[in-house]
Amino acid sequence: MASPRSPRRPTQADVARLAEVSPSVVSAVVNGRHDGAVRASEQTVQRVWEAVRRLGYSPNLAARSLAGGRNNIVGVFTYEAVFPTDRLSFFHDSLIGIEEAAEELDCHLLLFTGSRGRGQDGGRRRRSIYKDGVNTLQVTDGAVLLGQDEDREELAALVGSGFPFVYIGRRELGSGEMSYVTADYASATRGMVDRIADLGHRRLALLRSAIASEAVLEREAGYFEACRAHAGIESGAVHLVDPDAVATDLLTTLVDQGVTCVVTDDSNHAASVRSGATRLGLRVPEDLSVVALGDFAGSRPDDPTITSLLTPRQEMGGQAVRLLADLLARPQDTAPRRATATCGVRTGQTLQAPPARRPR
Amino acid sequence: MASPRSPRRPTQADVARLAEVSPSVVSAVVNGRHDGAVRASEQTVQRVWEAVRRLGYSPNLAARSLAGGRNNIVGVFTYEAVFPTDRLSFFHDSLIGIEEAAEELDCHLLLFTGSRGRGQDGGRRRRSIYKDGVNTLQVTDGAVLLGQDEDREELAALVGSGFPFVYIGRRELGSGEMSYVTADYASATRGMVDRIADLGHRRLALLRSAIASEAVLEREAGYFEACRAHAGIESGAVHLVDPDAVATDLLTTLVDQGVTCVVTDDSNHAASVRSGATRLGLRVPEDLSVVALGDFAGSRPDDPTITSLLTPRQEMGGQAVRLLADLLARPQDTAPRRATATCGVRTGQTLQAPPARRPR
DNA sequence: GACCTTTGATGATGCGCAATATCAAGGAAC
DNA sequence: GTTCCTTGATATTGCGCATCATCAAAGGTC
Numbered sequence: 001m002a003s004p005r006s007p008r009r010p011t012q013a014d015v016a017r018l019a020e021v022s023p024s025v026v027s028a029v030v031n032g033r034h035d036g037a038v039r040a041s042e043q044t045v046q047r048v049w050e051a052v053r054r055l056g057y058s059p060n061l062a063a064r065s066l067a068g069g070r071n072n073i074v075g076v077f078t079y080e081a082v083f084p085t086d087r088l089s090f091f092h093d094s095l096i097g098i099e100e101a102a103e104e105l106d107c108h109l110l111l112f113t114g115s116r117g118r119g120q121d122g123g124r125r126r127r128s129i130y131k132d133g134v135n136t137l138q139v140t141d142g143a144v145l146l147g148q149d150e151d152r153e154e155l156a157a158l159v160g161s162g163f164p165f166v167y168i169g170r171r172e173l174g175s176g177e178m179s180y181v182t183a184d185y186a187s188a189t190r191g192m193v194d195r196i197a198d199l200g201h202r203r204l205a206l207l208r209s210a211i212a213s214e215a216v217l218e219r220e221a222g223y224f225e226a227c228r229a230h231a232g233i234e235s236g237a238v239h240l241v242d243p244d245a246v247a248t249d250l251l252t253t254l255v256d257q258g259v260t261c262v263v264t265d266d267s268n269h270a271a272s273v274r275s276g277a278t279r280l281g282l283r284v285p286e287d288l289s290v291v292a293l294g295d296f297a298g299s300r301p302d303d304p305t306i307t308s309l310l311t312p313r314q315e316m317g318g319q320a321v322r323l324l325a326d327l328l329a330r331p332q333d334t335a336p337r338r339a340t341a342t343c344g345v346r347t348g349q350t351l352q353a354p355p356a357r358r359p360r
Numbered sequence: 361m362a363s364p365r366s367p368r369r370p371t372q373a374d375v376a377r378l379a380e381v382s383p384s385v386v387s388a389v390v391n392g393r394h395d396g397a398v399r400a401s402e403q404t405v406q407r408v409w410e411a412v413r414r415l416g417y418s419p420n421l422a423a424r425s426l427a428g429g430r431n432n433i434v435g436v437f438t439y440e441a442v443f444p445t446d447r448l449s450f451f452h453d454s455l456i457g458i459e460e461a462a463e464e465l466d467c468h469l470l471l472f473t474g475s476r477g478r479g480q481d482g483g484r485r486r487r488s489i490y491k492d493g494v495n496t497l498q499v500t501d502g503a504v505l506l507g508q509d510e511d512r513e514e515l516a517a518l519v520g521s522g523f524p525f526v527y528i529g530r531r532e533l534g535s536g537e538m539s540y541v542t543a544d545y546a547s548a549t550r551g552m553v554d555r556i557a558d559l560g561h562r563r564l565a566l567l568r569s570a571i572a573s574e575a576v577l578e579r580e581a582g583y584f585e586a587c588r589a590h591a592g593i594e595s596g597a598v599h600l601v602d603p604d605a606v607a608t609d610l611l612t613t614l615v616d617q618g619v620t621c622v623v624t625d626d627s628n629h630a631a632s633v634r635s636g637a638t639r640l641g642l643r644v645p646e647d648l649s650v651v652a653l654g655d656f657a658g659s660r661p662d663d664p665t666i667t668s669l670l671t672p673r674q675e676m677g678g679q680a681v682r683l684l685a686d687l688l689a690r691p692q693d694t695a696p697r698r699a700t701a702t703c704g705v706r707t708g709q710t711l712q713a714p715p716a717r718r719p720r
Numbered sequence: 721g722a723c724c725t726t727t728g729a730t731g732a733t734g735c736g737c738a739a740t741a742t743c744a745a746g747g748a749a750c
Numbered sequence: 751g752t753t754c755c756t757t758g759a760t761a762t763t764g765c766g767c768a769t770c771a772t773c774a775a776a777g778g779t780c
Contacts, residue, residue, distance in 0.1 A: 009498065049492065049493070052492075052493065052494060053492075053493035053494070056494070056495055056498075056521050057494065058494050058495050058496065058498035058499065059499070060426070060499075061422075061425075061431065061433075061499045062421075062422045062423070062424075062425040062426040062431055063422075063426050065422040066420070066422040066423050066426050071499075073470070073499075081459060081463075092452070099441060099471070099473055102473050103441075103473040103474055106473075107473065108470055108471060108472050108473055108499075109470070109471040109473065110433070110468055110469070110470050110471075111459070111468060111469040111470075111471055112468050113459055113462045113463035113466075113467065113468055113469065114463055130418075133412075133418055134418040134419055134421070135418055136421070136468075138418075138420065138421050138422070139421045139422060139425075139431070139433075139468075161369075
């Protein structure tokens with residue numbers, strides 16, 4: 001059976017012809033606006049829908065957005081491949097939240113793929129929002145952006161263009177404010193420090209990789225604030241280290257100084273510290289506790305045995321879409337939208353009360 | 361600093377005005393087509409680009425695709441949520457392949473979310489392609505479909521409408537042929553049986569759940585064919601069983617009959633069989649080998665210790681997009697497109713040579 | 721010098737749709 | 751019975767762009 005290959009997709013005009021009404025009515029009906037400027041009786045509405053079904057009409061996205069209307073499509077732009085081959089999908093949790101919220105708002109999701117074939121150095125290429133100087137996101141009503149490896153200049157340009165978007169993760173640009181969702185890292189960090197202090201730890205150390213994002217800095221601030229708030233808790237300056245190569249000599253020094261709990265940026269780093277400690281003959285957590293302030297998995301899978309704060313990615317994804325919806329609903333309000341999700345805590349197996357006496 | 365909220369984005373007309381050329385020339389130049397029907401001298405080209413830069417012009421994609429026809433968007437429709445909360449993403453591997461291929465074709469992906477708020481029985485609701493009788497996929501150039509829980513009637517309607525789409529997974533409809541990608545289950549199964557036979561097994565048993573998809577039936581056919589091909593290999597009829605509740609009495613019977621290798625539909629089922637065998641005091645694989653013909657994870661994570669065929673999901677995803685591209689490139693050829701990807705084999709730890717003597 | 725070809729441009733048209741302005745008819749108010 | 755409002759529609763415009771038909775002028779050929 002040869003399919004009745006229609007040479008052309010049916011348009012509103014076709015529907016109008018079949019239903020014997022004017023195109024305006026069709027437009028109004030299919031958009032549910034048939035009691036505003038353009039009105040239609042219940043009978044007419046039914047006739048229109050009937051014709052729509054008969055012809056298999058569906059709106060042309062491009063035309064709809066060209067004419068100024070919405071297209072109910074939310075863009076999702078990631079600076080890395082959304083579905084990476086080489087590692088656990090970093091975006092998966094966020095996408096769960098995004099999809100859920102989008103479904104609630106009755107929107108579909110447009111996932112932007114990278115522009116291929118530029119710079120073939122083999123490494124993971126960063127994607128770009130602009131292609132030939134053109135904002136590719138424009139086909140959507142607005143977009144949610146994710147990714148660690150963002151291009152700040154591009155973001156600044158995007159803010160300047162007035163295109164509605166929300167970043168998942170706090171991003172502060174030098175010029176121009178943007179909308180984002182973040183997590184309450186500072187207070188969650190304070191909570192974690194409280195917990196550490198309650199267990200009896202008195203000397204902590206913060207190890208951080210040299211590259212710092214807003215989130216990292218926020219956690220660091222929360223950390224020091226909490227340390228100050230706790231009488232008796234001491235923490236020296238932050239130690240900038242290579243998270244992959246554990247500096248065992250640094251560890252030795254710290255332990256000698258009476259540090260009983262090491263706090264790191266992320267769980268991978270914490271895992272490295274644990275191995276380093278083990279190599280030094282220290283048991284974790286009996287002799288030394290190790291705690292991570294972030295669960296970012298980097299290129300390796302996140303280790304669930306590490307006691308760590310958990311970024312509420314799913315919630316952040318949902319919030320981002322909802323902020324975007326607000327942005328679209330009230331475009332005249334140009335103020336950047338902000339939302340904060342609540343961090344979780346993974347108990348893990350790397351934090352307990354400090355040893356009665358200093359080890360060694 | 362208030363963003364320079366431009367009331368209107370510059371258009372080609374603005375550029376044309378500034379460059380003192382006609383809009384046609386601008387269009388031609390920015391698209392690099394200025395030596396076809398519309399021509400422009402090198403000088404003019406420079407003037408146009410200069411004006412483009414000065415104004416910060418960027419083309420409106422909606423208008424572009426409206427005027428052009430295609431929109432370079434491939435739909436991705438899944439009958440279940442793309443990013444499920446409650447289980448490992450079944451779709452993740454397929455999506456990797458889809459994204460890769462889409463990137464190669466310079467297409468973006470439109471992920472359809474479900475239509476919310478119909479039937480709130482709490483359970484996972486199947487999504488629908490048609491909403492109010494309208495094919496929602498039509499906003500894209502064509503679509504890739506996935507999912508176990510498909511609606512055959514809908515698919516038949518979709519085929520009838522002539523909308524270009526490709527299913528990931530073999531689907532045979534009673535009426536009308538559709539395009540799909542599948543895996544070489546039959547030959548992969550034969551390969552697996554060869555392997556089993558080469559190890560010395562002589563009596564096998566096939567356990568299958570009652571619900572059978574095309575893939576399952578194809579593997580079953582391949583299985584029996586391979587059994588026939590091997591002189592000395594015996595396999596009784598297929599045993600329809602509940603994959604979750606292991607029938608230990610059936611296992612006992614089989615082993616008593618001299619079966620040394622049980623073949624199942626999928627790895628979960630195989631895992632159940634293994635536990636059942638263990639409960640009977642049989643060691644796997646020393647006393648009894650267990651092999652799965654599929655790695656479908658169902659609601660539980662796939663067990664990597666099970667010796668199993670591996671569905672090449674990533675490759676299938678990529679193939680699907682490429683088939684779709686062909687469908688779009690040659691629409692006059694209405695024949696359904698088909699592709700077959702090569703199954704992998706996971707060695708696992710549940711298959712070895714049969715015991716020298718029958719156990720027990 | 722008559723004819724053709726190439727170069728360099730212009731203008732008109734329409735893609736499918738939303739929004740606005742307009743209009744006809746029927747009823748209620750006074 | 752004139753005015754006014756409501757209901758139910760239609761006609762028109764233009765979003766920004768690509769494409770096509772057209773055209774003027776310059777250069778080349780015999």
